[in-house]
Amino acid sequence: MSHLAVQKTYKLYIGGAFPRSESGYTTEVLSASGTFLANAAKASRKDARDAVVAARSAVSKWSGATAYNRGQVLYRIAEVLEGRRAQFVAEIVASENVSAAAAGTQVDEAIDRWVWYAGWCDKYTQVSGNANPVAGPYFNISVPEPTGVVAVVAPQDSSLLGFVSALAPALVSGNTVVILASERFPLSAISFAEVLATSDVPGGVVNILTGSARDVAPWLASHADVNALDLVGANALDWISLEIAAADTLKRVLPPESGSDAAAPALARIQAFTETKTVWHTKSLI
């Protein structure tokens, strides 16, 4: 007796739960040769709104966790990712039409990057912060603090590596994220949501929307409760309009990147989503 294949219809990942799109729409995810792989939810502007609410409510817990704890939680994600390596390889092979070896390399690199960023959690403050020299009996200290809610348009022509490279740096300092997955290759992002749900990340810290970035990105760019916008994967969109919309509410914006080294690991990507707080404090009187 032959096995009847289960055709999957995936959902969104918002606030630690897997809701259907408010719109009720799904889109077909096709392989490079055009065969059906799965249905993915098509996020609407209201899903984006809900995701921002979830992200906002998670900010205090995630940014309030100790840097060491955040590092552990992120490292745990890398462990779960490693355990599901075969699933990610199979999905990348099916959707990107690459060899199993190439897909394996992509997954390994994604895990390595995730571990690299996890390690920065309790170290980036020492590098980015400073004890400033002042001419007076004061300490003057600058420390980086998380910006808040970061909306990310993930790289559109990479399954897992682009997604991880855009997501990880925003999380390091304690921001929460609403990320628009690649429209063409959403399977890795969907499986990554399952990784997050089975690791220790509090619900709402990462919210993953699949569907059309073209439809949803403008709502995130203009949303007054989003503090920063990473347009790394927005090459094909009208990203100048997105930047203009973001400027209305004084968001931090990272421009699109292209080429094979798009979203390459860098301390600058962590620092891009931080605010520097400088405090003066009197020295002891004795």
Next chain:
Amino acid sequence: MTIDTLTAGALARNLVGGDVTDANLRRYLEGIPGIDAVGLEQRAASLGTRSIKTTSKAWALDRIIQLIDLTTLEGADTPGKVRSLVAKAMVPDASDPTTPRVAAVCVYGDMVGDAVTALGASHGDPDHGGISVAAVATAFPSGRASLAVKLADTADAVSAGADEIDMVIDRGAFLSGRYGLVYDQIVAVKEACRRADGSFAHLKVILETGELNTYDNVRRASWLSILAGGDFIKTSTGKVAPAATLPVTLSMLEVVRDWHRLTGQKIGVKPAGGIRSSKDAIKYLVTVAETVGEEWLTPHLFRFGASSLLNDVLLQRQKLTTGHYSGADYVTID
């Protein structure tokens, strides 16, 4: 329109069929047909499914603001907190001067003077663009004090300038069937609402439906409060969960509708506690319009007792006017 005590007493005697005694009240209230709980909840749920969009939504949001009793009822309240509440009541959204004002501010009795002073010339009838001061009284929220204390509490708030008194009923007495006692207390508090010039402060009677256990009890308590001369019936203190729910409010509105058919008098309804989102508030507007009619959607016949609701309505309003989603940084913190 405040209902005159004599008329109310005469009406009650008429309906109850004799003097308003425990026995007569029990016979009357317990003779009221019971509520079909499943039907009530289904009706409330179906009223909550209406889709209100664009211009209707804009109208609804503005109307919700006009119907809000902006409330602060914390042990930690200070004159400063009351002043900032009043400032918010007068100018809910400083970024948009077209935003309407709320109907009233609702405070503890000892804060009435501060609220009146802070309102200044804006103090007045919400039907004429003013903002009223509502005070909770009668040993709010439990109501566990002697009648003398409750009356002194009420008279004190009225003399300090309160336009509306939110009293709590004695739930213990109600649940043990001493309806006469509850009735007499409401009548006495109503009398204590009389001002020096003979006019009355509006009396809102809080049923605390979360402690009444059944819809039948809610219906009886609503009848009892109206018979005793309450101008408004209010669901909850906000200190007991569950507070206002749509089915409970619907059952109270049905009593108000029946009373209006019976006597021609219009009684107000105030759901309070637990209404935090515009979406929920719009469901209440639909329920009111469908049960007693749109003419009830005015400040002297319907109110929301709420504090965080206002900010959510303002965020929705900003979304409608600017076209993009707003955030909590763009409204004031209470």
